[in-house]
Amino acid sequence: MTRAMFGRGIGSAAEPIPNTDMSAELASLSMPSPVLTASGCAASGRELDQFFDITKIGAIVTKSVMLRARSGRPTPRMCETPSGMLNSIGLQGPGIDEFIEVDLAWLEARGARTVVSIAGESVDEYGKLAQKLRTAGGVDAIEVNISCPNVADRNQVFACDPEMAANVIQTVRRQSDSQTPIFAKLSPDVTDIAEIARSVVRAGVDGLTVINTALGMVIDVETMRPALAGVTGGLSGPAIRPIALRCVWQIRQALPDIPILGVGGIRTGLDALQFILAGANAVSVGTMTFNDPSAPMRVHNELALALSERGFSSVSEAISYGHRGADIFEADGAGEIEPE
């Protein structure tokens, strides 16, 4: 397939040639595309709207917002790594009130579907964030970023403990509008990601975002000190794609019905196809948006073509197709689905 690499007016913003039905569902959220942005890689959509029409992709997943304004960590916050990057931003943001007033209002007026990512330092904070969003307009879904450290509990990361992760989800579920789907964003830095997945599903989550960054580190050999002011940081980009794909596959095997938003190093339509074949219902393009600000729209178009070339007439036909023949799907009576 050919890659239309460039933005508006050069190719990628053109409608896809194939007739593939690109509609996608994540729990009760219906979207015209299975391609979303990723939290922390799209701000609140406004900048990317200069490069492609943000209403044409699945949804904007906004940068994780906290209860109060936050300055984030000192610089250097970023370091390029082989096929990826390491970041330690420290959740810089305006706080939930300004976010609702400015960013969410803009997204709603723009007509973009919006998944609001929230991050707290305690279970209580997550609950308060959910409460604030309950009365705000324009929230199509909530993504709970449970990969931040729990300050109360010796900086333990919520997503690394099944019980703590479940506590957060229960609280958010209780404080949210029952019609708003809630996703939990999982960390790959665990021994058994399926165990965490089962725990948050039992706690009432509607879907899973798989995965957040993997914790990494770089040492600057000139200064002979850590390259990031925050010492360690989140590794993202194509370097982590195989890890993300493995996590999606394992969770799909453990939980055949849970909606999954696959994230991790997606650069092309074929990368997105891998995630869908592994069991993702939709995908997020994250770090590669820094590389190509048109990437989410381009990946959408390339995916439409890739599906069509393989005989799929819709995204939904391809979901979990990589697992065909496996017992978990035969038990549903679905058996093997052959594309046309």
Next chain:
Amino acid sequence: MPVQVRGEVLDVRRAGGYYVLSITAPGIPEQYRPGHFVTVGIGGEESGLILRRAFAIHQVQSRGVYGGTLDVVVGVQGKGTRWLSERGRHDTLDIVGPLGKPFILPKEGVPCVLVGGGYGSAPLFMLAEQLRERGCRVDVVLGASTEEKLYGVLDIKRVSSMLTITTEDGSSGTKGRVTDVLPDIMERNNSAVVYACGPMGMLAAVAAIAAEYRAYSQCSVEESMACGIGICMTCVLPVIGDDGITRMVRSCVEGPIFRGDLVRWDEIGTIPADALGAPALDMS
């Protein structure tokens, strides 16, 4: 509004220790104002170097056989800039621009001084031209560690009222730093505005001198950035707002040009305790 375009390399030439790339970039020269920058994708579609590199726009031509073209000055610092320096005629590049906020020009023909450190002189050429058109006196100071690291001495001489060169090793001009000669120049010409582009340390020193002489300063910062368009939050620095509150602002969209007296130079690389949203406790 920035655009993303496929540019064609028209020419790559050596200039001292730097490379100057001329690239077609339809849509960018038409919107250009001095101080704008572009980002360039590195290594092609399968590249393992995923972060775009940012360059101040050096020159633009909005008409001609190629339509709009622009020049950038590249200093080879690592794999990405090495790759760019090795491009040849007809190679294509993924270009996004124009980005950032440009220099603010005085309404009247006041005396200005332009200070460039190393290839930080690149965005000053067209600025000098535009200032001259407004009737400003334009004094230029270029400094570098050594002669090879100076950029565009002969060309900028044509658009400057007076050019002063400094090198730390004395290989060209006055031995020393730009800040050694700047006070004299400002004093003599009664400079009202100082424009500067170069390393952070130089900018901090220039901003301090400008403040001392009660001149308005416009500094173009070079913070490492991942996206250049305002979505990654990596290129932040502490800047005092109109309301007196310090915020960690993105140098790509709120800069790269900042008023020198509003940047908290000594605290770059930290979160000042009184910055908006600063941690109440040590977060580490």
